Amino acid sequence: MKKTYEELLGPEWDLRPVPGTAPAKDEPQIWDGTAQLKHVGAPIPRLDGKEKVTGAAKYTTDIQLEGMLHAVVIRSPYPAGKIEELNLQDVKKASGVKAIHEIVAVGANLRYEGQPLVAVAATSLSRAKRAAALAQIKIQPTPHVTSVDAAMDPNGPLVYPSAAVSPGKGRLPIQGNLRGPATGGRRFQSEGDVELAFKEADLVQERYFDTPVQTHSCLEPHGSVVQPLDNGGLQIWTSTQSISSVVRDVARAFEIPRSKVRVLAHFVGGGFGAKFGAGQHTIMAGHLALKTGKPVRLILDRREEHLCGGNRPSSQQQVKLGWSKEGRLTGLSVMSHGTAGVGTGAGVAAPFHMIYPCPHRKTLEYDVFTHAGAAAAFRAPGHPQGVFALEGMVDLAAQTMKLDPIELRLLNDEHPVRREQWKRAMTLFEWKEKRKRWPTREEGAIVRGVGAAASVWYNIVQNRVGATVEVYNDGSVRVLTGVQDIGGGIRTVVAQVAADALHVPIETVRVELGDSLLPEGPGSGGSKTTASLTPAIHSAAHMALQKLASFAAPVLGVLPDDIEFRDGFVLTQNGSTRISFKDLCRSMPADRVVGHGERKEDRPGILNSPLKEHIQLGKIIAGVQMVQVAVDTQLGIVRVEDVLAIHDCGRVMNPLQAQSQVNGGVIQGLSYALYEERRLDPIEGKMLNPNLESYRIAGVADLPNISVHLTNTYSGRSSTGAMGLGEPATVPTAAAVRNAIYHATGAFMTSLPMTPRKVIEALHKEGS
Amino acid sequence: MGDEKKKQGFSRRTFLKGSALTSALGTSLNENEAEAKTSTPLQLGPNDAPLSLTVNGRKRKLSISADETLVEVLRDRMGLTGAKVGCDRGACGACTVLVDGLPRASCLTLAMDMAGHTVETVEAIGGKSGLSTLQNAFIQQDAMQCGYCIPGFVVSAEALIRRKPDATRKDIESALSGNLCRCGSQPHIVEAILEVLEESGNP
Numbered sequence: 020m021k022k023t024y025e026e027l028l029g030p031e032w033d034l035r036p037v038p039g040t041a042p043a044k045d046e047p048q049i050w051d052g053t054a055q056l057k058h059v060g061a062p063i064p065r066l067d068g069k070e071k072v073t074g075a076a077k078y079t080t081d082i083q084l085e086g087m088l089h090a091v092v093i094r095s096p097y098p099a100g101k102i103e104e105l106n107l108q109d110v111k112k113a114s115g116v117k118a119i120h121e122i123v124a125v126g127a128n129l130r131y132e133g134q135p136l137v138a139v140a141a142t143s144l145s146r147a148k149r150a151a152a153l154a155q156i157k158i159q160p161t162p163h164v165t166s167v168d169a170a171m172d173p174n175g176p177l178v179y180p181s182a183a184v185s186p187g188k189g190r191l192p193i194q195g196n197l198r199g200p201a202t203g204g205r206r207f208q209s210e211g212d213v214e215l216a217f218k219e220a221d222l223v224q225e226r227y228f229d230t231p232v233q234t235h236s237c238l239e240p241h242g243s244v245v246q247p248l249d250n251g252g253l254q255i256w257t258s259t260q261s262i263s264s265v266v267r268d269v270a271r272a273f274e275i276p277r278s279k280v281r282v283l284a285h286f287v288g289g290g291f292g293a294k295f296g297a298g299q300h301t302i303m304a305g306h307l308a309l310k311t312g313k314p315v316r317l318i319l320d321r322r323e324e325h326l327c328g329g330n331r332p333s334s335q336q337q338v339k340l341g342w343s344k345e346g347r348l349t350g351l352s353v354m355s356h357g358t359a360g361v362g363t364g365a366g367v368a369a370p371f372h373m374i375y376p377c378p379h380r381k382t383l384e385y386d387v388f389t390h391a392g393a394a395a396a397f398r399a400p401g402h403p404q405g406v407f408a409l410e411g412m413v414d415l416a417a418q419t420m421k422l423d424p425i426e427l428r429l430l431n432d433e434h435p436v437r438r439e440q441w442k443r444a445m446t447l448f449e450w451k452e453k454r455k456r457w458p459t460r461e462e463g464a465i466v467r468g469v470g471a472a473a474s475v476w477y478n479i480v481q482n483r484v485g486a487t488v489e490v491y492n493d494g495s496v497r498v499l500t501g502v503q504d505i506g507g508g509i510r511t512v513v514a515q516v517a518a519d520a521l522h523v524p525i526e527t528v529r530v531e532l533g534d535s536l537l538p539e540g541p542g543s544g545g546s547k548t549t550a551s552l553t554p555a556i557h558s559a560a561h562m563a564l565q566k567l568a569s570f571a572a573p574v575l576g577v578l579p580d581d582i583e584f585r586d587g588f589v590l591t592q593n594g595s596t597r598i599s600f601k602d603l604c605r606s607m608p609a610d611r612v613v614g615h616g617e618r619k620e621d622r623p624g625i626l627n628s629p630l631k632e633h634i635q636l637g638k639i640i641a642g643v644q645m646v647q648v649a650v651d652t653q654l655g656i657v658r659v660e661d662v663l664a665i666h667d668c669g670r671v672m673n674p675l676q677a678q679s680q681v682n683g684g685v686i687q688g689l690s691y692a693l694y695e696e697r698r699l700d701p702i703e704g705k706m707l708n709p710n711l712e713s714y715r716i717a718g719v720a721d722l723p724n725i726s727v728h729l730t731n732t733y734s735g736r737s738s739t740g741a742m743g744l745g746e747p748a749t750v751p752t753a754a755a756v757r758n759a760i761y762h763a764t765g766a767f768m769t770s771l772p773m774t775p776r777k778v779i780e781a782l783h784k785e786g787s
Numbered sequence: 788m789g790d791e792k793k794k795q796g797f798s799r800r801t802f803l804k805g806s807a808l809t810s811a812l813g814t815s816l817n818e819n820e821a822e823a824k825t826s827t828p829l830q831l832g833p834n835d836a837p838l839s840l841t842v843n844g845r846k847r848k849l850s851i852s853a854d855e856t857l858v859e860v861l862r863d864r865m866g867l868t869g870a871k872v873g874c875d876r877g878a879c880g881a882c883t884v885l886v887d888g889l890p891r892a893s894c895l896t897l898a899m900d901m902a903g904h905t906v907e908t909v910e911a912i913g914g915k916s917g918l919s920t921l922q923n924a925f926i927q928q929d930a931m932q933c934g935y936c937i938p939g940f941v942v943s944a945e946a947l948i949r950r951k952p953d954a955t956r957k958d959i960e961s962a963l964s965g966n967l968c969r970c971g972s973q974p975h976i977v978e979a980i981l982e983v984l985e986e987s988g989n990p
Contacts, residue, residue, distance in 0.1 A: 068926035071934030074869020074909035081868035238873045238935040288935030321874040506933030506970050675929045683971030711878040719973045720960040
């Protein structure tokens with residue numbers, strides 16, 4: 020079966036569209052592997068680069084309006100408690116205070132440190148802070164649980180008094196602080212009989228893994244500036260990954276029509292999953308703005324950002340794998356517990372379903388409520404955690420079976436792209452040589468090793484998002500889309516696509532984005548922005564060209580269908596007559612021609628292939644990473660020296676920006692592997708490191724050499740063939756780092772972050 | 788780090804909390820100069836007080852509150868929003884500006900202490916032409932993603948190139964270790980700086 024499939028693959032998996040994918044009249048021809056494109060696929064520098072390097076780029080935090088008030092939030096200092104007194108008289112009387120918005124009332128139960136109690140708006144930030152300090156709020160602390168183990172004690176304190184008020188109720192059973200188990204996801208279900216599989220397996224291995232809570236730590240915190248409008252609506256500047264989700268939440272919260280809510284996000288200082296929806300800060304600012312009739316700005320500070328800006332849940336995973344003596348995975352079971360604080364979403368099982376075929380599989384995922392800020396989606400939710408465990412188990416089995424870890428993967432992995440990526444990686448990284456060369460003690464206490472891990476993510480698409488392309492009568496072009504650019508570079512990619520679809524130079528294309536008045540763009544999450552939006556841009560340009568062709572037809576004396584656009588010219592198909600694109604534009608009856616395009620459902624593409632559904636190219640995104648580490652066996656310090664990252668994102672739209680994004684995924688991944696951990700005081704339950712000096716993230720001196728390779732695959736599923744990259748790039752890094760330490764030292768680490776203390780402990784355990 | 792010296796002048800922390808904290812987190816200031824300027828303790832506040840300083844080549848006269856930090860004055864009073872507040876305690880470097888040519892965390896600097904000093908922000912790095920060689924290299928190398936930290940990186944890197952045209956990769960790592968980038972653009976940032984150093988004829 021695989022062979023049939025691979026016959027479809029040319030060099031670089033250049034897929035020709037399979038029969039049945041011819042475009043409809045209002046759809047452009049898909050760009051397959053043979054498409055001749057000038058801008059798409061070229062390393063074009065970011066179009067907003069100048070604004071970013073000169074400080075001219077205006078982020079939400081930079082918005083200043085006439086008469087703007089500044090708001091701060093009084094928050095719970097305790098992880099759990101009950102409000103006994105709430106006296107705000109002195110706050111109201113304080114200098115410069117214009118309004119107060121109470122979020123909680125006397126008697127309210129508090130469930131996490133940082134929970135908002137009261138928002139205060141004043142004429143300056145320092146006045147607001149001084150006023151907030153005058154609040155007389157008496158809170159009776161109540162018993163709290165901040166660790167997963169403590170929260171699972173049936174006699175311990177409950178985060179929610181009953182299942183009826185717990186988040187995620189109704190979908191899964193809730194008992195005490197325990198929610199679950201989930202036995203699969205929307206996409207996957209447990210299957211087969213694992214107990215039988217383990218009984219019949221030739222090798223069964225079981226390990227326990229744990230991973231910490233990681234905070235997003237976007238450099239720009241959550242924040243909004245809310246301005247009341249004369250028509251009763253609200254205009255909002257906000258740092259968001261999804262403009263349309265903010266419109267929705269604000270309209271709902273204030274019961275105003277969505278048509279009267281305008282959301283602006285021209286520049287967004289990072290998101291990584293934490294910035295979906297309006298968020299409490301926007302709603303609080305909205306209340307204060309409506310009370311005062313003035314614009315109100317509310318920006319979280321770094322401490323608030325750590326406490327309530329979202330996080331990646333922790334995980335504790337009991338993982339068991341069974342193997343046949345031929346090296347095939349025959350059984351797999353996972354039980355995971357993790358805490359998303361007062362929220363949900365701590366599951367880790369998806370990669371256990373997605374990477375390797377296995378006839379018997381059972382995954383049980385539990386959320387454990389604790390008294391801590393709610394988690395949010397974080398760059399490939401569940402995946403770095405799950406892959407850290409799964410890909411470790413694969414290396415462990417390879418070691419026992421005396422197989423090369425990649426050879427064992429190739430015996431099991433059926434994804435055609437990942438298989439090819441592994442083969443390329445082995446050559447590029449000189450894998451076999453390095454596995455053989457090391458570990459040897461080279462410089463005293465330093466040992467080196469190499470490790471690898473697989474990446475996996477879904478090809479997610481948001482259908483029906485739209486875009487408008489306007490071609491003006493002077494030949495200039497404007498593209499309108501309500502998408503937000505959170506750093507992935509979609510602004511530039513939109514211009515590249517429009518330029519190639521219209522056959523005009525990119526310099527003539529201007530992109531307007533970051534505004535809810537523009538056609539709805541996709542949310543920037545799930546690694547779907549480029550895959551969702553670029554076909555809509557292509558379609559919009561196609562519609563504009565069709566109109567232009569109808570003007571050109573009489574001029575050239577042919578039918579519109581016989582007209583071609585090429586390199587700034589409009590010509591007849593046989594090439595006998597032509598006029599320049601600019602001259603044609605001059606002859607427009609109006610000042611512009613407008614084309615609108617919408618993201619349609621994916622075409623079947625190569626889904627007609629007979630391969631098992633879950634590994635089909637274009638549906639599951641593949642990647643692999645290889646890592647070289649140096650471990651100081653006396654100090655326990657791990658240094659990541661080299662990383663090879665090979666990823667698939669369908670058609671590579673802009674290799675320069677794609678490389679940036681993979682670098683970012685790798686660096687976040689190694690930061691997660693070695694440094695990051697939200698630490699809560701075991702007694703007080705309060706966060707010990709809500710800042711950026713003791714919550715350590717990787718800096719410039721921690722960087723390895725990162726070599727990025729992208730595998731162009733043309734799946735034919737959309738007219739541009741773009742797929743996601745942001746999340747897959749961070750999925751395997753921590754696992755690969757651990758596997759490299761395993762190779763270097765023989766110590767198999769099961770706990771993140773792999774701090775010097777844990778490394779030394781593991782080495783001692785290995786040595787004893 | 789001379790706690791004694793710090794106690795004599797004021798830092799934001801001493802002013803706000805009356806206790807001296809070692810502010811080793813930020814980029815270090817020129818100790819001698821700081822001492823010279825602040826050797827006589829001033830009594831300021833609670834009302835606004837006059838301040839004159841030079842920002843981006845222009846002499847400015849302002850009336851500010853004594854507890855305002857330099858980054859607040861730059862951003863809120865002068866509209867120079869290039870310097871960002873990422874952590875407000877000198878740990879992230881997004882607020883980095885040049886004071887008398889040296890990089891400094893403007894969130895840990897009281898504006899009043901800048902009397903008579905020269906401040907340069909990212910807005911002025913490009914000079915009249917709009918973009919410095921370094922800024923242009925940042926764009927060409929795609930040394931940015933979301934861009935929020937980039938003004939701080941540009942300022943720190945520009946200061947390094949000016950004071951050490953023969954800087955090595957190690958020097959770059961050291962000079963930029965006070966700047967955080969969550970998107971992971973550091974590899975391209977280092978490439979951009981190396982490119983500028985190489986093009987100016989230095990290793």
